[in-house]
Every structure is written in structure tokens, then in C-alpha cells.
Amino acid sequence: MSRYLTACLILCFFTPCIASEELLFEKHVRPILKAHCFQCHGEAGEKEADLDLRLRKFIAAGGESGPAITPHAPQDSLLLERVRSGEMPPGEDKRLTAEETETLARWIEQGARTARPEPESLGDAPLFTEEERSYWAFQPVVRPPVPAVSSSPIRTEVDAFILSAQQRYTEPADRNRLIRRASFDLIGLPPTPAEIDAFVADKSADAFGRLIERLLASPHYGERWGRHWLDVAGYADSEGYTDEDRVRRHAWRYRDYVIRAFNSDKPFDQFVQEQLAGDELVPMPHENLSPENIDKLTATGFLRMAPDGTGSVNQPAARNQVIADTLQIVGTSLMGLTVNCAQCHDHRYDPIPTRDYYRLRAVFEPAFDWKNWLTPQGRQTSLYTDADRAKAAAIEAEAVQVDKDREAKAAEYITRTLNEELELIPEAKREAVRAAYRAAGNDRTDEQKALLKEFPSVAAISVGSLYLYDRRRDERAGKLEAEYRVQLAGALAAASKAAGRKIEESQLRQHAPEAATELAALKNEAAELRATKAAPDLKKYTDRATEIRAGKPEEGFLRTLREQPDRTPATFVFYRGDIEQPKAEVPPADLSILPDAPEFQANSPEHPTTGRRLAFARHLTSGKHPLFARVIVNRIWLHHFGRGLVNSPGDFGVLGSRPTHPELLDWLAAEFVESGWSVKHMHRLIMQSAVYQQAAADSADAHPEKYVGFPVRRLESEVLRDAILAVSGKLNTKQFGKPVPVMEDGVGRIVLGRENLDGERKPTKAVDLEGEEFRRSIYVQVRRTRTLSMLSTFDAATLNPNCEKRSVSTATPQSLLLMNSDFAVTYAGYFAERILSENDNDLTAAATQAWRLAYGIRPNQSELEAATKFIDTIRQQLTADGLAVDRRLPEATAVFCQALLSSNRFLYTE
Incomplete structure (x- = not known):
């Protein structure tokens, strides 16, 4: 009992005495009424029940039911009665909370005071209280003086503002961690072992500054920081809105513009x-x-x-x-x-x-x-330019001439085919059928229509059906060739009998000239039928026209x-x-x-x-403008530290976070403007600071909002995928251009691939992406309803309609993806192939290189021994399973590589 009483006394002592605070309409009550009631009792237009709650005097005057409040008498105040009964405001989602209701009651009990005299009436101009006008985000940006701080280290003005509030950092980060942090921050890729060695060996005072300059000059910088902007811009390669989610053509040009803008420090x-x-x-x-x-x-x-x-x-x-x-x-x-x-x-x-x-x-x-x-x-x-159009027109004119030549040739084939088909019908009807075929469809008489119906093989003649008549010619040629063989045998027999000796085909004209002439005509007719191929002949013209048109300048949009x-x-x-x-x-x-x-x-x-x-x-x-520069520098800070000085980057309003270091925010905003709006200048300023270069704090000592210790951050989804591609040796650094397509696989996952569907929209043969699948994630097609599964699992941007700040989750599917997915298994295999081939299958050297590629540091002796022992153990298991000898080491090493890629040490920067 005594402990309970003591606790209560302590609680009362340290809890602000809200009941004794003077409550004012502008500061305490109006925000509540605005949030819950103004829609019906304050906005322009007719007020419900003729009640206006925008001013205290309007509330006291009341509406159709009389005065809404009675100062000093909450029990007699109609407004409070309606609120407590739940009658007003209507709707569960608009009800006042118990705390808000109590604030309203105490304000009435204290006499319903205002902070200042109210106007007699309100016009069309918006009514803002002094509290609203004085809200921090709406104040002009004024560069504050840099605090005088005796603490060390102070590398830039940023440190003075941070240390003025807390007076301490952790120790500086070691060189290996610092280059990994900077590399992921600025280009979104892990540093190579050679880059790490060069930085660690550079003992000059400006080594880190030179590293920053190298990273800022990298073409990959724009890919990394362009991705941040594309989030807030709501970039997508599809339209969204409906389930169809149509592809948004040419959107990728905006993505490329953003990347180039950041690279050039526009x-x-x-x-x-x-x-x-x-x-x-x-x-x-x-x-x-x-x-x-x-x-x-x-x-x-x-x-x-x-x-x-x-x-x-x-x-x-x-x-x-x-x-x-x-x-x-x-x-x-x-x-x-x-x-x-x-x-x-x-x-x-x-x-x-x-x-x-x-x-x-x-x-x-x-x-x-x-x-x-x-x-x-x-x-x-x-x-297209005028020059492009002129060139395209000239090329088109050349192609049109080929088209005309094709049409003329097609007309020849039509005429020939018609004549051939007419030979097969009674002679008495031939000219009438010919006239019926040549007549325009709308001009044909009933008799002509009847004739064509009687002879469908004539009616069906068209450019598109000529290939069918090619087959009919082959059939007729075959019959003629058979007839030729029969007649030849008879002619040779008759000639041999007459000559009293065997006559060869080559001697037939000498002994039976009439028969030889008839046979030659039969043979030539068959050969001519065989040689007459309308479809392939016309295709040559079509192919030529297509080839010519391919020379036109491509028309971009x-x-x-x-x-x-x-x-x-x-x-x-x-x-x-x-x-x-x-x-x-x-x-x-x-x-x-x-x-x-x-x-x-x-x-x-x-x-x-x-x-x-x-x-x-x-x-x-x-x-x-009081907001713009603050908003942008806050985002830059956010992407360096994992949290903004205002931790709600898209909402500087009342429901958003307050700045943890408002003076620093304003100083950075002013500096941003005066630097000529240079984003790269802000990187240098922030990254050269001691607060950025400090080591990560132990979890028990971490205060992210105070910046005691650098925050440990998980790689974003795109950076994680790109890092896996990089360490596996598969990264394709090609920049710009059309996005790498995504598709749904057989089990509903969204993977890289080009849909190749049959008439029933079922997948057919896979289409080779020709190395495009190894490109950086910023070039992967962004479909609003089809986010690449690997990226969505690790919290890719959710566009509603844009992404103000990414969520960071820790969920079971993330571990399962790294352990079981085709992506993880495949790239672990590539990683293993790389380290084995580059080290001549030397297991110790391969494990060392894998460690350095994945973690940016060398393994110590115990880690190296554990790694090689692990690979040997897996290899023994594979031997027992009967795996082919030449696959045991690569497969065992791949399991080891997959373990590295699944570890927190790889997934996080510190």
C-alpha cells in the first residue's frame, strides 16, 4: 500500500497540472472544433442549424436551439450536452475523444475565454489564429547563428548545432565501415576491395573528402539519388487506377531526366x-x-x-x-x-x-x-525535327515505289491465276465469269454473283490467297509430270519397236519428232507451274519495302x-x-x-x-518561401541518416513531427539557397561532419533523434538487389533507356521477363532478356500493381499516389526470400562461380574474397576457419548425396555465399 501511495504521489508531482492551466479558445478549443465540427458549422455556405462555431462569440450566440454554451456552467451548455450524448458530431469517426470532451468542458467552466478580442464578423477571407500564423513551418527561413560549442570534434557547422544540444558523439567509424556507408549513401553500390584498400591506405587529412568527390562524380550517383526523388514524384511506368494498369509509354524519359539532373547537380x-x-x-x-x-x-x-x-x-x-x-x-x-x-x-x-x-x-x-x-x-x-521528317519522307517515297512494283506484280499474278482457273471451267462461260470477277463488288449483277458462287475457285482469287493457288499449281504440275512419265514410256516403247532396238529419251526426237514435241510441251508446262510462286515472289517486295523503311530516323516521343x-x-x-x-x-x-x-x-x-x-x-x-527549402534539405538529411530532422518529410503540418533541431534545419535551408541550390554541396556539408562520420552506437545507448551514434540502416530494396548483382559479378551498368519488363510467373510472383502469351493468354516460350535482367533496379519497370516481388518484399516504394517516406519492416517473407527464392539461389551460384574462378578454386582465398565483397572487411582467422569448415561440411554432405564430383565445390560454395547474402551484416549499413 505504501509503495502504491508513493507511486501515486510521484506521478502527481511529475504530471503537469492540466486542470489548473488556463484554456483559451484559439489555442485549445478551436483546433478541436475545426477537426470535428467546422465542416457543417464553419465552412463557407449555409451552416447546419444556423450554428457557426468559428468564433467564441458565434458559439455563445448559438443557432436555432439557442446559445451553445453557458460560461462557467458546462452542465447547462447545449454544445457539451450534444457532444457527450454522442449526438454530435454525427458518425463514429468524427466523435470527440474523452480528452477533447474534457478540454471543452473545462474551457466552458473557466469562463470560455479567448486569447484576444474577436472581430465582429468574418468575411470571405480565411480566419487564422495567431497560433496558426506563428506555426514554425510558416515562418520565413532566417539563417540562425552557428552555436559556439566547446566540445570536440567539430568538423562542420552541422556539428555545432548537434553538439549544442547533446555535447557528445560516439567514436569515429573505422575506415572500412565509413567507405561502405558513404558508397551506399551516394551511389547505392558496395565499394570494391580495391577501393576499400586505397581508402584505408590513404592517410591524408582530406582522404574522406576525396572519396566523397569521387562518389559524387560517379554516374551511379544520379541513379541512387534519382531514385529518392522518383519516390516522392510517384514515378511509375504504368497508369494505375484500374486493374488493367496500362503501360505508361515513354515515362522512362522522365526517369532518365531525373538521373541526369542529379548527376549534373542541376x-x-x-x-x-x-x-x-x-x-x-x-x-x-x-x-x-x-x-x-x-x-x-x-x-x-x-x-x-x-x-x-x-x-x-x-x-x-x-x-x-x-x-x-x-x-x-x-x-x-x-x-x-x-x-x-x-x-x-x-x-x-x-x-x-x-x-x-x-x-x-x-x-x-x-x-x-x-x-x-x-x-x-x-x-x-x-x-522529330524537320530534317528527320525530310529524310523519313524521302525514304518513304522509295518504299512506296517498291509497294507499287509489288502491286503491279501482284496484278500479273492475279491475271495469270484467273486465266488458269478459267481454263478449268466450260469455255462458254469463261468470259462471263471473267467479267463477273473483274466487276467491282458493289456493281455486280445478280447473274454475276450467281456465276461466282458457281465457281468459288475464281471468286476466291486475291492477293492474300495467291499462296493457295501456288499449291494448286504444284498439284497440277504433279499430275502433268505423272502424265509425262506415262506418255514418255509409251513413246519410247513405240520408237524402240519401230527401230528394232532400244531407244533412249535423248534419241526420241530423232525417231519420233511429233511425240518428242508433245512431251517437251508437257514437261515445260509442268516446270512453269512449279516455277510460278506468287507468295515468295511478292514477299521479296514486302521485305525490301520493310528494309527501306527501317532506315527512317526513329521517332521518339x-x-x-x-x-x-x-x-x-x-x-x-x-x-x-x-x-x-x-x-x-x-x-x-x-x-x-x-x-x-x-x-x-x-x-x-x-x-x-x-x-x-x-x-x-x-x-x-x-x-x-518558408516551406520549400526546408522540405528539400530535410529529405537530403533523411536519406543520410534514415530519419529527417522532421521525421514526417511529407507533412510539416500539425499532425506531422516537429523538428528535432529546428535551428539546424533553418541553417541548412538557408545554406542550400545561398549555395545556388546545390544538392552536392549539401552532401559535402553533411558527410564531412563528425556526426556523419561517427561509429554506430550500441543499441542500449542509441538515440536516433539525438544523433548519438550513427543509425544502423537496412539497405533499401533496390540497393539490396543491386548489391547482390554487384558482388555476384553480374551487374550490368548500362544506363538509361526503356525499362526492363516485369511479368507474372507461373506461381503468381512478379519477376523480370517479357510476357509471351498465346491466344488464351497462357505463357509460351520464354523471351531472352539478353542481359537486361542484370541492370540496376532503377531501370526495372515500375508497375503500380506489379512490383517486382524481390523489391516489394523489402519495402519498395508504395505509390499512393506517391511515396513520401518508405516503410522499413522486418518480416518473415524477407528471410524466406533470401533462403528459398530462385533469385537468391541463382545469384548465390553466380557469386560462388565468381570467387572460385578468380581464385583458381583456392577455398581460403575464395572465402576471403567473398567476405570482402559482401561485408567490406577481411575475415579474422576464426571467421575464415569457420567459413572454410562450413564449405567442407556442405561438400561432404553433397558427396554423400551422390552429387557429381565437379559440382560439389561450386554447390557447397554457393550455400556459403547464400548465407553471406542473407546475413544482417550484408543487409545493413552502420
Whole structure:
């Protein structure tokens, strides 16, 4: 009892005395009412029961049932009564929690106070409280002073901000772990043993800096960091929306644009401007495009990444969903806000009114005109130049001449075939049948139709059926040849009898010239029939025309965004998100809560388009927007440490995480802008810091949010697959181009492969991918409903419609895949073949190399002995099983390699 009492006293002592806190409408009550009640009692339009809950004075005035509250008397307050009874708000999902209800009751009991005098009335302008206006994410970015910290080590300004809060790191990471960490971070591939040896041997002070520069200069850098951006962009090679999940042609060009942009360190403001408004930066018409303008148009693929079913379900609801998903992608990727939550009603938690949602929509609607919609097939921009078209036209003219020659030759065969068939019918009808055949179908008389029906072999003559008549000629030739043999035998017998000696065929003309002439005619007729082959002869013309046309320049296409000329659609607020209920028209603008949020010109006189997206993009990337730079540097930090300074990278709003180090976040944001928006500069700044270069902490001492010890992180799905390809020696480093296709195998797994289906959609012979299956995962086709099984098992990006932050799970199927899947077994075999062939089957050397390739370090003596003993044990088991002698060592080594690839040491970086 005494321990229980003591515990209660301690709890009471250390628990804030909430009951004594002064509750204010703006800070404590309005957020509750906004989340649960404003949709019916606060948003624009008619209020339910004439009750407006947006101001305290409105609540006190009440509605149809009288005053909603009685200050100091919660028991007499109608609002509280309805809430406690469950009558209001309607719906289980909208009910207030017990804590929220208690807050409401205590506020009334304390007198229903406000923080400041309220306005007499509210106009159309959004009402924001001081608390909402002062929210950290909406404040201008101001570079804070770097803290003065006496602790060491401090390598960059980043350390000063981190150490000012905690005063300690773990010891520095050793060189082997540091290069593995940096390599996976920047290029997504493990370092080679030679690269590790060179870095470990380099004792210079700037060794790590030079390593960073080498990795940043690698073409694989763009593949690694491009993948991060493609997640938030919602990149996919298919349309989604329906179960059919149609392939999205040409989307891969946007993926390649992103990779090249990161490799070139394209300033991030330019990168975003091109993606939001690249088409508005390119003169009209979009023809004879320079490489620079191709880049800008390709970039607009960012706004074409949302799921889009309008290629098959082209209905207003489907069109509207494309726009809504696009705004969600823009909001979470560039602004760090869930603006989509304000589509049907004011955002329940963040100061984003529905009107603001539609003002933001108005920025994009000229390119997404839902009443004058372009389906996916109509959004392609040709890459042909005038020179390409001229060359293609000349080649086509040459091919057309071959086509005409074929038609003439086909007409000859038609005439010949017709004559042959007419010879087989009664002579009296031949000319009538010929005239019936030559007459156009619609012009034939009933008598002609009857004649052709009587002689179907004539009626069936066509270019497409000539091959059948080739067979008939062969049949007739065979009969003539048989007749020839019979007549020849008779003629030779008669000539021999007359001559009194045996006459040979070569002597027949001398002894029986008339018979020889008749036989020669019969033989020639058979030979001519054999030689007349219409189908293969005409095929030569077809093949030649195809060969000629193959010389045309390939016509590439971009999947782009563009506004339709001479049309500027109006944007309306849809009441509760219903496109059938348009209300007030709204202008294009940024969110009202943001300081100095501008409205944009409805139509820019400087551009052939409205210019709205370009104006918005320049506003967003001006360096003065409070969200954009913070959001981007937070993502960069996230991908280096596994968590962001704000750990909800797509939601900087009330329901998102608060920054653990707000001053560091602002300093990085300011530095990003002043560096010229250089992402590579931010890498250098972060990776040169001591916080990045520290060793991992023991689990008991780990504080991820405080950065005491470097976080241990599992390789992402694509990086894991690429690492397996790399250590097995199979990695194909080919860059760019069409994606490696995926397909469903016989047991329902999604694997690499090109579907080759018969008429019943059943798989037939497998199609060789010719080494494409060894390419990096970023080049694997991204199907929204068909994620490669190996990648989905290890938490590949889930696109809804984009991926703000990947989940990291630990699940049984992951272990099962590494132990049992065809992928794991196959690549373990490749790994074993590599280490054995490169070490002349020396088991100790092979095991050492495997260890170094997989883990980036040398095995110690006990580890090496355990490895070789393990392989020997497996080899003995295989011997007992009767496996062929030449397969025992490779198979046993493959089991060992599979164990390495399945280990946490391989799966994680530290």
C-alpha cells in the first residue's frame, strides 16, 4: 500500500497540472472544433442549424436551439450536452475523444475565454489564429547563428548545432565501415576491395573528402539519388487506377531526366521550375527541339506521374482524381503539406481552407482542363525535327515505289491465276465469269454473283490467297509430270519397236519428232507451274519495302504537360469535393497562411500559355518561401541518416513531427539557397561532419533523434538487389533507356521477363532478356500493381499516389526470400562461380574474397576457419548425396555465399 501511495504521489508531482492551466479558445478549443465540427458549422455556405462555431462569440450566440454554451456552467451548455450524448458530431469517426470532451468542458467552466478580442464578423477571407500564423513551418527561413560549442570534434557547422544540444558523439567509424556507408549513401553500390584498400591506405587529412568527390562524380550517383526523388514524384511506368494498369509509354524519359539532373547537380530551383512549368519555358510550337528544350519538356513528366485511368475510363470523376492526385504529389513533395485534405472541407488540422485548395488547383487547371481533357495518348510530343521528317519522307517515297512494283506484280499474278482457273471451267462461260470477277463488288449483277458462287475457285482469287493457288499449281504440275512419265514410256516403247532396238529419251526426237514435241510441251508446262510462286515472289517486295523503311530516323516521343491554346478554364470551389456542385470561382494563388502569399496572373502577357505554373514555380523557388527549402534539405538529411530532422518529410503540418533541431534545419535551408541550390554541396556539408562520420552506437545507448551514434540502416530494396548483382559479378551498368519488363510467373510472383502469351493468354516460350535482367533496379519497370516481388518484399516504394517516406519492416517473407527464392539461389551460384574462378578454386582465398565483397572487411582467422569448415561440411554432405564430383565445390560454395547474402551484416549499413 505504501509503495502504491508513493507511486501515486510521484506521478502527481511529475504530471503537469492540466486542470489548473488556463484554456483559451484559439489555442485549445478551436483546433478541436475545426477537426470535428467546422465542416457543417464553419465552412463557407449555409451552416447546419444556423450554428457557426468559428468564433467564441458565434458559439455563445448559438443557432436555432439557442446559445451553445453557458460560461462557467458546462452542465447547462447545449454544445457539451450534444457532444457527450454522442449526438454530435454525427458518425463514429468524427466523435470527440474523452480528452477533447474534457478540454471543452473545462474551457466552458473557466469562463470560455479567448486569447484576444474577436472581430465582429468574418468575411470571405480565411480566419487564422495567431497560433496558426506563428506555426514554425510558416515562418520565413532566417539563417540562425552557428552555436559556439566547446566540445570536440567539430568538423562542420552541422556539428555545432548537434553538439549544442547533446555535447557528445560516439567514436569515429573505422575506415572500412565509413567507405561502405558513404558508397551506399551516394551511389547505392558496395565499394570494391580495391577501393576499400586505397581508402584505408590513404592517410591524408582530406582522404574522406576525396572519396566523397569521387562518389559524387560517379554516374551511379544520379541513379541512387534519382531514385529518392522518383519516390516522392510517384514515378511509375504504368497508369494505375484500374486493374488493367496500362503501360505508361515513354515515362522512362522522365526517369532518365531525373538521373541526369542529379548527376549534373542541376540547381534545384531550376530542377523544380522545369518540372512544374518546363513547357512554359519552351517557345511554341514544340518542334525542332534543342537538347535543352527537350530536357525542359521531359521534366514536365513530373506532373504526369499521378495514376491516370482516363485512357480507358475517361469520365469526369476519373479526370478529377488525376488532378487531385497531382496536387497531392506537389503538396507533399515540394511543400511538405497534405493540401489534399482540404479538397472536400477545410483542413481539419492545418490552416488550409478549402478555398485555398482550389486556388492552388487553379494554378494547374489550365494544363488539366477536366472539361477539355487530353487522354494519355494525346499528351505525346514528337522529337522529330524537320530534317528527320525530310529524310523519313524521302525514304518513304522509295518504299512506296517498291509497294507499287509489288502491286503491279501482284496484278500479273492475279491475271495469270484467273486465266488458269478459267481454263478449268466450260469455255462458254469463261468470259462471263471473267467479267463477273473483274466487276467491282458493289456493281455486280445478280447473274454475276450467281456465276461466282458457281465457281468459288475464281471468286476466291486475291492477293492474300495467291499462296493457295501456288499449291494448286504444284498439284497440277504433279499430275502433268505423272502424265509425262506415262506418255514418255509409251513413246519410247513405240520408237524402240519401230527401230528394232532400244531407244533412249535423248534419241526420241530423232525417231519420233511429233511425240518428242508433245512431251517437251508437257514437261515445260509442268516446270512453269512449279516455277510460278506468287507468295515468295511478292514477299521479296514486302521485305525490301520493310528494309527501306527501317532506315527512317526513329521517332521518339515525350510524355509532356502542356496547356491547350486559346482556352483558359475557370476554377470553382466544388462543394464538399463534388464536381457536380461548383460554387465560387477562385483565382490562382498560393496558400493564404503563408506570409506574402501572392495571387498569380490569370493570363501572363509574356507567355503563350497562362504562365500560372511558371509564376508559382518561381515563387516556390525564390528562396523566400518558408516551406520549400526546408522540405528539400530535410529529405537530403533523411536519406543520410534514415530519419529527417522532421521525421514526417511529407507533412510539416500539425499532425506531422516537429523538428528535432529546428535551428539546424533553418541553417541548412538557408545554406542550400545561398549555395545556388546545390544538392552536392549539401552532401559535402553533411558527410564531412563528425556526426556523419561517427561509429554506430550500441543499441542500449542509441538515440536516433539525438544523433548519438550513427543509425544502423537496412539497405533499401533496390540497393539490396543491386548489391547482390554487384558482388555476384553480374551487374550490368548500362544506363538509361526503356525499362526492363516485369511479368507474372507461373506461381503468381512478379519477376523480370517479357510476357509471351498465346491466344488464351497462357505463357509460351520464354523471351531472352539478353542481359537486361542484370541492370540496376532503377531501370526495372515500375508497375503500380506489379512490383517486382524481390523489391516489394523489402519495402519498395508504395505509390499512393506517391511515396513520401518508405516503410522499413522486418518480416518473415524477407528471410524466406533470401533462403528459398530462385533469385537468391541463382545469384548465390553466380557469386560462388565468381570467387572460385578468380581464385583458381583456392577455398581460403575464395572465402576471403567473398567476405570482402559482401561485408567490406577481411575475415579474422576464426571467421575464415569457420567459413572454410562450413564449405567442407556442405561438400561432404553433397558427396554423400551422390552429387557429381565437379559440382560439389561450386554447390557447397554457393550455400556459403547464400548465407553471406542473407546475413544482417550484408543487409545493413552502420
